[in-house]
Amino acid sequence: MEYRKEIDIMECELVYPPKEDTFLLLGCLTLRPGKKVLEMGCGTGLISCHIAAAGGVLTAADINPWAVECTRKNLQRNRLQGEVVESDLFANVGGSFDLLVFNPPYLAAEDEGILEKAWAGGATGLDVLAPFLEGVEEHLLPEGRILLLLSSEMEPKGLEALLSGFSHRRLGARRYFFEELWVEELQMP
Numbered sequence: 064m065e066y067r068k069e070i071d072i073m074e075c076e077l078v079y080p081p082k083e084d085t086f087l088l089l090g091c092l093t094l095r096p097g098k099k100v101l102e103m104g105c106g107t108g109l110i111s112c113h114i115a116a117a118g119g120v121l122t123a124a125d126i127n128p129w130a131v132e133c134t135r136k137n138l139q140r141n142r143l144q145g146e147v148v149e150s151d152l153f154a155n156v157g158g159s160f161d162l163l164v165f166n167p168p169y170l171a172a173e174d175e176g177i178l179e180k181a182w183a184g185g186a187t188g189l190d191v192l193a194p195f196l197e198g199v200e201e202h203l204l205p206e207g208r209i210l211l212l213l214s215s216e217m218e219p220k221g222l223e224a225l226l227s228g229f230s231h232r233r234l235g236a237r238r239y240f241f242e243e244l245w246v247e248e249l250q251m252p
């Protein structure tokens with residue numbers, strides 16, 4: 064999906080602002096109107112706003128209440144529709160979706176505050192991705208897809224083990240200094 068300049072995104076205090084990873088994930092996103100989409104960890108809502116603008120039936124979720132408010136405001140200021148919930152992964156998310164999108168926290172760090180939750184993925188970088196992937200089956204419609212932003216900063220063997228439960232393919236990649244970021248599309252086997 065192409066970045067739409069006409070979508071006006073306000074950045075918010077204590078919320079992860081759109082960065083290279085956000086735009087790489089957005090660029091690999093394809094969607095047919097009417098499809099049910101969950102963006103997990105919506106941050107400012109830039110990706111969520113694009114999903115809604117493309118005709119996706121949007122649910123957005125974030126553990127950070129400031130991100131929930133920020134995404135709601137950005138949907139409103141762009142006159143877009145979507146449900147936004149405060150949720151630790153799927154805890155407060157009901158229903159099933161055609162597409163799950165997640166740019167998860169992945170750096171080897173512990174979260175010490177609400178903003179750090181945007182990037183801190185524990186010692187292996189997989190502390191949030193692993194339970195997310197455990198929960199996906201219950202929330203995927205038949206033929207449903209998962210789109211993930213992944214990083215070479217994640218512990219490779221652990222990541223490989225997590226992905227081995229799915230059929231998966233790489234959609235796009237980019238190198239930023241010493242780090243490689245890529246987007247992986249997953250489906251239930």
Ligand SMILES: C[S@@+](CC[C@H](N)C(=O)[O-])C[C@H]1O[C@@H](n2cnc3c(N)ncnc32)[C@H](O)[C@@H]1O
Binds near residue numbers: 105109126127152191
């Ligand atoms: C790297 S940021 C991505 C933000 C936005 N989607 C983007 O691409 O710009 C990761 C987001 O996941 C959220 N997050 C972290 N842990 C979470 C959890 N357990 N449940 C839901 N959201 C979580 C963070 O608060 C943050 O907004």
